[in-house]
Amino acid sequence: MSPRGGGEPAVVPDAEFTSYYGRPVVKPAPWAADIPAYMFAGGLAAGSSLLAAGADLTSRPALRRSGRVTALAALGFSAAALVHDLGRPSRFLNMMRTVKLTSPMSVGTWILALYGPPAGLAAVAELAGVPGVPRRLGRVLGALGRPAGLAAGLLAPPVAAYTAVLLSDTATPSWHEAYRELPFVFVSSAAAAAGGAALLAVPAAQAGPARRLAVGGALAELLAEARMERSMGMTAEPLHQGGAGRLMRAAKLLTAAGAALTLLAGRRRPVAALAGAALLAGSACTRFGVVEAGLASARDPRYTVVPQRRRLAQAATRSPRA
Amino acid sequence: MAGRHSLFGPIDPAADAGWVDPPPRKGFFTDTSVCIGCKACEVACKEWNLLPDDGFELLGSSYDNTGALGSTTWRHVAFVEQGGRASVDLGMPGLGPPAPAPAAPAPGAGAVAGAPPGSEPPVSAAPAERPDFRWLMSSDVCKHCTHAACLDVCPTGSLFRTEFGTVVVQPDVCNGCGYCVPACPYGVIERRPGPAGDPLAGIAQKCTLCYDRLRSGAEPACAKACPTDSIQFGDVEELRERAAARLDVLRAAGQDEARLYGAEPDDGVGGTGAFFLLLDEPEVYGLPPDPVVTTKDLPHMFNRASAAAVALLAGAALSFLGRR
Numbered sequence: 001m002s003p004r005g006g007g008e009p010a011v012v013p014d015a016e017f018t019s020y021y022g023r024p025v026v027k028p029a030p031w032a033a034d035i036p037a038y039m040f041a042g043g044l045a046a047g048s049s050l051l052a053a054g055a056d057l058t059s060r061p062a063l064r065r066s067g068r069v070t071a072l073a074a075l076g077f078s079a080a081a082l083v084h085d086l087g088r089p090s091r092f093l094n095m096m097r098t099v100k101l102t103s104p105m106s107v108g109t110w111i112l113a114l115y116g117p118p119a120g121l122a123a124v125a126e127l128a129g130v131p132g133v134p135r136r137l138g139r140v141l142g143a144l145g146r147p148a149g150l151a152a153g154l155l156a157p158p159v160a161a162y163t164a165v166l167l168s169d170t171a172t173p174s175w176h177e178a179y180r181e182l183p184f185v186f187v188s189s190a191a192a193a194a195g196g197a198a199l200l201a202v203p204a205a206q207a208g209p210a211r212r213l214a215v216g217g218a219l220a221e222l223l224a225e226a227r228m229e230r231s232m233g234m235t236a237e238p239l240h241q242g243g244a245g246r247l248m249r250a251a252k253l254l255t256a257a258g259a260a261l262t263l264l265a266g267r268r269r270p271v272a273a274l275a276g277a278a279l280l281a282g283s284a285c286t287r288f289g290v291v292e293a294g295l296a297s298a299r300d301p302r303y304t305v306v307p308q309r310r311r312l313a314q315a316a317t318r319s320p321r322a
Numbered sequence: 323m324a325g326r327h328s329l330f331g332p333i334d335p336a337a338d339a340g341w342v343d344p345p346p347r348k349g350f351f352t353d354t355s356v357c358i359g360c361k362a363c364e365v366a367c368k369e370w371n372l373l374p375d376d377g378f379e380l381l382g383s384s385y386d387n388t389g390a391l392g393s394t395t396w397r398h399v400a401f402v403e404q405g406g407r408a409s410v411d412l413g414m415p416g417l418g419p420p421a422p423a424p425a426a427p428a429p430g431a432g433a434v435a436g437a438p439p440g441s442e443p444p445v446s447a448a449p450a451e452r453p454d455f456r457w458l459m460s461s462d463v464c465k466h467c468t469h470a471a472c473l474d475v476c477p478t479g480s481l482f483r484t485e486f487g488t489v490v491v492q493p494d495v496c497n498g499c500g501y502c503v504p505a506c507p508y509g510v511i512e513r514r515p516g517p518a519g520d521p522l523a524g525i526a527q528k529c530t531l532c533y534d535r536l537r538s539g540a541e542p543a544c545a546k547a548c549p550t551d552s553i554q555f556g557d558v559e560e561l562r563e564r565a566a567a568r569l570d571v572l573r574a575a576g577q578d579e580a581r582l583y584g585a586e587p588d589d590g591v592g593g594t595g596a597f598f599l600l601l602d603e604p605e606v607y608g609l610p611p612d613p614v615v616t617t618k619d620l621p622h623m624f625n626r627a628s629a630a631a632v633a634l635l636a637g638a639a640l641s642f643l644g645r646r
Contacts, residue, residue: 018605020383020606020608021383021608023389024509025509025605025609026506026610027392027503029503030500030503030513050634051638054638054642086498087524091497092497095497095499097478097495098478103501104475104623156634157635158631161627161630161631164623164626168619168623169505170504171613171616175504180622180626183626183627183629183631184626184629184630186630188634195641209641209642212644213637216637220633220637304610305610305611308610308612309612
């Protein structure tokens with residue numbers, strides 16, 4: 001268990017906790033594994049598009065190819081997970097009825113709708129040089145590859161960041177209280193995952209940027225996660241308990257191990273592959289852990305009632321006595 | 323249209339949603355001090371709105387076998403049994419004669435015409451005889467918040483603000499994403515789990531404040547069915563005055579713990595369209611003590627996410643500096 005947020009003045013007495021038969025006050029999101037899987041894959045796609053765009057500009061064809069193909073595969077996987085979660089694929093189109101800035105899901109849908117086509121086109125453009133593809137088509141693809149890839153790279157960061165807002169913009173205690181740092185956790189996790197995927201697929205000679213992105217992302221994720229836990233107060237507890245706790249511990253361990261392996265021996269292919277796999281698994285564990293911690297915080301009325309009681313008590317001591 | 327207070331603070335929700343000359347805002351004032359726990363509201367709501375059953379299980383929580391608000395429960399009566407408290411006479415009507423009553427014939431003295439004046443009836447409710455125990459019963463419902471998180475986060479526009487200032491789901495537009503469920507700070511709205519084949523399975527549902535009845539000038543089914551006027555329907559402005567007056571009466575009677583919940587237009591959700599007179603802390607009834615619409619922090623959230631996105635772009639660019 002983590003200590004309470006540092007340096008909180010002890011003027012307010014600890015809030016008393018009562019509940020209605022221990023029942024939850026807020027409802028947990030009705031989301032199964034589809035949603036964290038979708039978030040992991042979205043982050044992987046976004047980071048891979050960034051690597052591919054950079055590789056294209058700096059003439060690293062193997063890194064470019066692996067980035068574009070990984071992005072398309074991850075995007076396809078995340079779309080499938082999303083449709084599976086909705087359970088009614090035909091009704092996905094209802095998302096397109098409106099653009100709604102107060103709904104991170106609406107904003108995210110439109111970001112994905114903008115990002116998906118260029119990311120897909122960039123991956124398809126990798127077919128340009130493949131034998132058997134007609135030369136004319138190959139020339140068109142070759143011409144479209146770079147603009148599409150760069151557009152996907154520019155649209156990728158919002159894809160990686162918006163899912164944090166998606167979770168935070170709820171009354172689920174452990175998601176809402178994480179809103180300051182969660183975007184940084186998620187984009188770093190995306191960077192680590194994309195770097196890891198490239199380490200698996202790209203020869204060491206071209207994987208320098210992937211190694212740096214992987215290590216930088218992993219370190220940033222560990223830092224942002226530590227800061228997040230400190231700013232969340234008691235709603236950080238579910239991140240350490242039960243299934244969510246196990247996932248978060250695994251995430252930290254895998255991410256740190258992946259970064260260390262990359263630093264120590266990332267140029268040797270077998271070690272690089274091992275490091276890449278650890279980073280991918282760590283990134284997935286982060287998403288599953290954060291989602292599971294939020295659901296657990298919603299199921300226990302303590303995490304809804306006690307912080308609100310404390311807030312009321314603080315407001316009462318602060319306000320001038322009338 | 324959308325103004326300064328569109329995300330937080332006191333507004334007229336119908337006007338903010340773009341309705342021109344909307345009728346007065348409608349809502350519920352639920353006075354739990356006169357709730358008798360009859361569940362007529364639950365039944366009337368189910369009947370009128372054709373809601374399926376919630377399963378037939380005994381929950382072991384007093385007379386509450388419904389549990390909580392959800393997709394098939396749009397009114398929910400909470401039962402709280404509290405010991406260790408002195409109860410206070412709320413001025414409820416009871417059995418027995420009024421205080422300066424003319425003497426009633428004593429039982430068994432039917433043959434005697436005219437008992438001596440001043441003889442007490444056998445049933446009396448002297449304060450000293452009351453048990454050190456009280457019931458709290460409260461009929462809960464969707465709050466129809468001034469700033470409704472469910473409506474804010476709905477990506478399809480399925481949830482909308484009616485001309486009466488209430489919040490309603492359009493089942494044919496809802497795509498079942500379930501985002502409104504964790505967004506509600508009161509845990510009201512829910513995705514209906516099944517059965518498979520039901521056109522409403524997988525669709526988010528909650529109280530509509532009987533939008534269909536309102537449109538034809540009728541009051542909602544629960545308020546209509548409430549035998550004690552614990553559930554009062556009307557214009558929110560007027561209901562707030564009525565609630566304040568009732569609170570004064572209860573306070574004057576020594577009910578110090580009585581309080582209004584959701585009636586303040588500058589609370590975390592801008593005040594609710596359905597508000598309550600409670601006799602204890604909100605969480606005793608399963609209500610959040612200080613709910614805040616999550617959208618209040620949304621601008622800050624998008625700022626943080628934008629900063630993170632820029633950081634990712636910069637980090638990716640930096641990783642291409644240096645040797646191969």
